[in-house]
Amino acid sequence: MRMPAMIIGLFLSLGVMPSSALANNSERASTDAPSGCQTETARIDQNFPTGAYQSCEVNGNKSFKLTIAPEDEGDINCSAWYAFRVNAARKARITVDLDYTKCGHRYWPKTSTDGVNWEFMKPKYVKVEGERGERSARLTLKVDETPLFVAAQEIFPxxxxxxxxxxxxxxxxxxxxxxxxxxxxxxxxxxxxxxxxxxxxxxxxxxxxxxxxxxxxxxxxxxxxxxxxxxxxxxxxxxxxxxxxxxxxxxxxxxxxxxxxxxxxxxxxxxxxxxxxxxxxxxxxxxxxxxxxxxxxxxxxxxxxxxxxxxxxxxxxxxxxxxxxxxxxxxxxxxxxxxxxxxxxxxxxxxxxxxxxxxxxxxxxxxxxxxxxxxxxxxxxxxxxxxxxxxxxxxxxxxxxxxxxxxxxxxx
Ligand SMILES: [Zn+2]
CATH class of the missing domain: 3.40.630.10 (Zn peptidases)
Structure with missing residues (x-):
């Protein structure tokens, strides 16, 4: 069951419903986006605006690893952004490891199915390990046929x-x-x-x-x-x-x-x-x-x-x-x-x-x-x-x- 965590309704005062907020970003998909990861249970991709990870590895049918890296080799502020989408074939529980090349895990993960309402993940589904710049995170996600967006902060394209x-x-x-x-x-x-x-x-x-x-x-x-x-x-x-x-x-x-x-x-x-x-x-x-x-x-x-x-x-x-x-x-x-x-x-x-x-x-x-x-x-x-x-x-x-x-x- 989905936990009734904090629900965020953005821009309710103006009634803005950005229906296209999470539309596929074909420009990105056709150029620099690495291909997604797929197993019998689920597929992970980043082909939407703000979608970002460096690479994705399959560790098992229900287990994935995402490498999170900054955009270039220059000096970078440690605001380690990530955003990805999970499409599942059926109801399942999967794990996604966030492995950082630099800076370590910073942002508490949020999930959404519509890009408007976001939930902060429940602490029991987020395991953060390591110290400061070496921190990694393991997320346990309950997924089904509805695409699930997971991101560092609310997706705001x-x-x-x-x-x-x-x-x-x-x-x-x-x-x-x-x-x-x-x-x-x-x-x-x-x-x-x-x-x-x-x-x-x-x-x-x-x-x-x-x-x-x-x-x-x-x-x-x-x-x-x-x-x-x-x-x-x-x-x-x-x-x-x-x-x-x-x-x-x-x-x-x-x-x-x-x-x-x-x-x-x-x-x-x-x-x-x-x-x-x-x-x-x-x-x-x-x-x-x-x-x-x-x-x-x-x-x-x-x-x-x-x-x-x-x-x-x-x-x-x-x-x-x-x-x-x-x-x-x-x-x-x-x-x-x-x-x-x-x-x-x-x-x-x-x-x-x-x-x-x-x-x-x-x-x-x-x-x-x-x-x-x-x-x-x-x-x-x-x-x-x-x-x-x-x-x-x-x-x-x-x-x-x-x-x-x-x-x-x-x-x-
Ligand atoms: Zn700033």
Whole structure:
């Protein structure tokens, strides 16, 4: 019997049902995907967006071994992503060993049959062995004729963003446009949120998914965006003064290929802000420049959504003057007030010239740059609340800041 573990319904507020989220990825199947493993009982494959393992071995009729490896030989962050599908001929219990070439097991496995509802595997079916970088995992899976997806985090491919953006675009405050394309030609979309009746002159920039496995950051970014698009008086006041430019999926190639960290150029995109050597980051670099060069626009804040082992904001220290002044301090204090049963963690530091989004926004534009990190294992309901409450606190804080001098409307 299937255990009623934690059920996650993504995007219920918008009713997005990404029916194509787990469609076969023929592009991948025909190029670099190793063939699956098959026995009389079950077949394992990775031919769908985000599907990833290096190789599959049959150890017995009901026993498989997957080798999990990073996307390239370069320096890699230990975000050991895996995603695979099991098609069984009949009801059975199989074991799948996850054997890592580097870094060891990190993400608690989740399963889904529809790509929308995910269950965290019950601890008794997950055996993790070894220390730190040497950790491997043995998963015991109950399978039947319904294909079962097993992944490091909820599978969150470009099609989910497409469905979400399609839905948002129906609202009058949203415009979706093509910012540009990734190295492999995938769409990188820009969502602009602003009151259509006014001409906001202050810009908030939101960035997501530079790092493919960092799904919990995306799980916070969506409710964050939905909150500033909401019907509250606060959101309306915010949208009449501020435009929000959101790029929710900056590394679609890495996401589709199930990369641990990089784009297809072998680069960590959040170490490329400044050099802008990659097509994906260059789009953002140009967008920030365009905001700055526009005489009536002014970038007020840049927030970049990520995941790590805990919820934490990486920020510019308060001692370094930003414009708006002390925005981060005021925002996070207000956010903490709104989350009385939760501890808001802030880690403030700055290295000038470090090619990450946060430092670049500050070094070049004087704007508070913030890396918004969500823990890998943070409760999914709490993540929605984090997204919502932090957005409310951001809007309130920004509305209290004085308008920049250059944003005074010109007299007719
Ligand atoms: Zn990251």
């Amino acid at each position: 470009p099609s989910i963003y497409d469905a979400w953006l399609d839905k948002l675009e129906q609202m009058s405050s949203a415009t979706v446009s093509l910012l540009g394309r990734s190295a492999q030609g995938r769409k990188i979309e820009l969502l602009r949120i602003a009151d259509p009746e006014t001409t906001p002159r202050e810009t908030v920039v939101l960035v997501g998914r530079q790092h493919p496995p960092e799904v919990t950051g995306a799980l916070a970014m969506l409710p964050f965006v939905e909150t500033i698009m909401g019907e509250s008086d606060l959101a309306k006041a915010y949208r009449s003064r501020f435009e929000t430019l959101a790029v929710p999926l900056l590394n679609p190639d890495g996401v589709v290929h199930g990369h641990w960290r990089h784009n297809t150029g072998g680069v960590d995109l959040n170490r490329d802000w400044g050099p802008f050597t990659q097509p994906e980051t260059r789009l953002l670099g140009n967008m920030l420049k365009w905001i700055e060069d526009d005489p009536v626009r002014d970038m007020r804040v840049l927030i970049d959504f990520h995941s790590t082992n805990r919820d934490v904001f990486y920020t510019i220290p308060d001692e370094l003057p930003t414009d708006p002044e002390l925005f981060t301090k005021k925002w996070l204090e207000l956010y903490q007030e709104r989350m009385p049963d939760y501890e808001v963690n802030r880690d403030a530091r700055h290295t000038e010239g470090r090619p990450i989004s946060k430092a670049h926004a500050f070094d070049v534009y004087g704007a508070p740059g913030i890396t918004f990190e969500i823990g890998d294992d943070t409760d999914r309901k709490l993540i929605k609340r984090i997204g919502r409450e932090s957005a409310i606190a951001m809007m309130e804080t920004l509305l209290q800041t004085p308008e920049p001098a250059n944003s005074v409307p010109t007299e007719k």
